[in-house]
Amino acid sequence: MNSNIITYLACICFIFIIGRIFIVPIKKILKLILNSVLGGIVIYVINLVGANFGFHIGLNIINSIIIGVLGLPGAVCLVVVKLLVGS
Numbered sequence: 202m203n204s205n206i207i208t209y210l211a212c213i214c215f216i217f218i219i220g221r222i223f224i225v226p227i228k229k230i231l232k233l234i235l236n237s238v239l240g241g242i243v244i245y246v247i248n249l250v251g252a253n254f255g256f257h258i259g260l261n262i263i264n265s266i267i268i269g270v271l272g273l274p275g276a277v278c279l280v281v282v283k284l285l286v287g288s
Contacts, residue, residue, distance in 0.1 A: 233269060240268030243276050258283055 244260050251257060258264060258279055268275040 233266075236269035236272075237262070237265045238269075240275070241265040243268050243273075244279075247276065247280065256283070 241260060244258055244264055248257055248260065264279055267279060271278065
């Protein structure tokens with residue numbers, strides 16, 4: 202009976218350790234996904250405002266991730282690059 206209790210405790214500890222190892226990357230991936238969605242919303246708002254001036258940034262996954270990773274400076278960077286390239 203003592204070996205059963207020790208086995209159960211060892212399994213619980215093992216599951217806890219494995220969970221701790223994998224939870225950190227999952228949190229980072231979920232944060233990147235959330236920020237990318239917010240980046241897509243920012244691009245959409247820029248396109249709504251820019252429609253009055255004939256300005257448009259493509260809404261794609263690369264631009265969304267750039268804004269998701271860099272935040273507001275990423276949005277400014279995309280606007281500046283678009284203005285410099287001018288196409």
